[in-house]
Amino acid sequence: MxxxxxxxxxxxxxxxxxPEAYVKKALELKFRAMGFTEHSPLPFPTTFSLKPENTDAYVRETARLKEQYHGQITLYxxxxxxxxPGLSDDFDSWRDKLxxxxxxxxxxxVRPEQSDDLWFIDGPEREKYDDGLRKYFGNDIKKAVKTYYFQINQMIETQQFEIVGHLDKIKMHNAGRYFSEDEKWYRRLVNESLELVREKDLVMEVNTRGLYKKRSDRLFPDDETLKQVKTMQIPxxxxxxxxxxxxxxxxxxHAEERLVEIGIKAVVFFREGSWEEVPLV
Ligand SMILES: [Zn+2]
Ligand SMILES: [Zn+2]
Incomplete structure (x- = not known):
């Protein structure tokens, strides 16, 4: 488990x-560790990200919880x-500050080429995905998906971070309608990103949210990608x-079972600034 x-x-x-409600629940679940990972501050107003004016309070509250629950659970x-691209702050600036x-x-x-508009590919509304695809990419799904993966690649190449979050989120609202994940062009894009993940020694997240929110019928990332992750020995x-x-x-x-079925024998755990293996079987 x-x-x-x-x-x-x-x-x-x-x-x-x-935040404290999560700590209490984690203790109930007998978790040994938990990390707070709010959406990073963005240079424009959003309904979902940490507001720049609340960053000090975030630091204070997480510091208080780390202190208060010291010895019971490790908090990050x-x-x-x-x-x-061209809009978000360098990850490093917030990493240092906070x-x-x-x-x-x-x-x-997703930022379409030569545009200041943004295509929101997440959230519960499928219509937003469809509208953006039409408006920014003229319904050219290959162009849209390529832009997404190029943005991922640019992030991997230029930013400092440890974990790649839900690599194939782009498939969620596609839901098999515009393209199939078996198509060669799609697999090639995923593989190119995986090469970069390996090169930079990043950890691949297996994210269960799409599945339990019933917005996706599979984990992020899909089985085919996970098989590749196994072959490439990406943690x-x-x-x-x-x-x-x-x-x-x-x-x-469920995710653990899937990984075992695919032949992935361990996951990683973050301890004192480095990754250690946790066997699954
Ligand atoms: Zn998240
Ligand atoms: Zn996310």
């Missing part, structure tokens, strides 16, 4: 409970960074991307 979760959101970003202060223990790098907002980490305390361990057992 996985007894830690390094990806979750509290009311400091778009989570639905105070981190961020799930959004990378938007003394983060680690960072997740994710793409939720993996299971997380639930919780936005509620009850979601802290959701479908983690």
């Amino acid at each position: 996985i007894d830690y979760n390094l990806h979750q959101h509290s009311t400091f970003s778009d989570g639905k409970a105070e 202060r981190a961020l799930e960074f959004d990378f938007i 003394h983060l223990d680690y960072a997740i790098g994710s793409v939720h907002l 993996v980490l299971i997380s639930s991307d919780a936005h509620l305390p009850e979601e802290l361990n959701m479908l983690m057992d």
Whole structure:
């Protein structure tokens, strides 16, 4: 059983409970560790990210919890960074300012070429995905998906972070409608990103949220990608991307089973600044 979760959101970003409620739930679940990973501050107003004016309070509250629960559970202060070329701040600037223990790098907002508009590929509304695909890419799904993966690649090449968050989130609202993940062009894009993940020694997140929110019928990333991850010996980490305390361990057992079936024998755990292996069998 996985007894830690390094990806979750509290009311400091778009989570639905105070940070301490997650700690209490984690203790109930007998977790040994947990990381707060609010959505990183962005240079424009959003409904989901940590507000720049709340960053000090985030540091204070996470420091207080680390202190208060010392000896019972290891708590980390981190961020799930959004990378938007030419718009988001360098991950490093916030890492230093907030003394983060680690960072997740994710793409939720795709910036179409030569445009200041952003295509939101996450959230519950499928219409937004469809509208953006039409408006920014003239319904050219290959062009849109390529732009997404190029943005991921640019993030990997230019930013400092440890964990790749939900690598294939782009498939969620596609839901088999515009392309199939078996198509050669798609597999090539994923493989190119995986090469970079390996080169930079990053950890691949296996994220259960799409599945338990019933927005995706598979884990992020899909089985085919996980098989490749195994072959390439890229380390993996299971997380639930919780936005509620009850979601802290959701479908983690399922993810563990999938990994074992695929032949991945261990996940990694973050301890004192480095990664150690946790066997799955
Ligand atoms: Zn995310
Ligand atoms: Zn998240």
